[in-house]
Amino acid sequence: MAKLTTDMKDLIDQAFAFIATVDENGNPQVGPKGTMRVLDDTHLIYNEETGRQAWHNLNDNHKIAVAFHPFPGLKGIRVEGKATIYKDGKIFDDSAAYAADKQLPAPLAAVVITVDRIVRLDAGPHAGEEIENSPIVE
Template sequence: MATLTEEQKQLVQDAFGFIATVDENGNPQIGPKGTLRVLDDEHLIYNEETGHQSWHNVQVNPKIAAAFHPYPGMKGFRVEGKATIHKDGQIFDDAEKYAAANKLPKALAAVVISVDRTVSLDAGKNAGIEIENNPVKD
C-alpha cells in the first residue's frame, strides 16, 4: 500500500474531503464526507450515515477515490483505493464512539479506504502528478 505522509494526514484533518464512487453501470458519483479521516498510515475511514448513492456504490463496486484540497489553498491530493465495509467489530465500534463523541448520527457502517495510490492536486505544474502507487495485489 501507499503511505500517507504527515503533510497529507494534516491536509485530511484540515480540508473537507470528497469521495468518488462508481455504480454497477459505470456511472460516477462524487460527494462530501464530513467524517472522512485518517485511520492509520495506509487507510482512511468514514462513517456511512445516509445510506444513499455512495453507500450503494461501495457495496457493488469497491473502487473509490477521496480528494482533499483546502480553500483557499494551492496544495491538495487524491487517494485511490478500495473500500472495505465494517458493520461490526472493533473498527465499527470505534466509528460509533467517534460519532458519539462528535454528536453525529449513528453510523450504518464504517468504510475503510485502502491508500493504494496518491496523486497531487496541487495548483500549477504538479497537478495530476502521481505521488505513490503501491496497490495491494488481490
C-alpha cells in the same frame, strides 16, 4: 499500499473530503464525507451515515477515490483505493464512539479505505502528478 506522510495527514485534517464512486452502469457519483479521517499511515476511514448512492456503489464495487483540497489553498491530494465495509466489530464500535463524541448520527457502517495511490491536486505545473502507486495485488 501507499503510505500517507505527516504533511498529507495534516492536509487531510484541514480539508473537506469528497468521495468518488461508480455505479453498476459506469455512472460516476461524487459526494462529501464530513467524517473522513486518517485511520493509520495506509488507511482512511469514514462513517457511512446516509446509506444512499455512494453506499450502494461501494457495496457493488469497492473502488473509491477521495479528494482533499483545503480552501483557501493551492495544494491538495487525491487518494485512490479499495473500501472495506464494517457493520460490527471494533472498527465499527470505534466509529460509533466517534459519532457519539462529535454528536453525529449513529453510523450505518464504518468504511475503511486502503490507500493504493496518491496523486497531487496542486494548482500549477505539478497538478496530476502521481506521488505513490502501490496497490495490493490480490
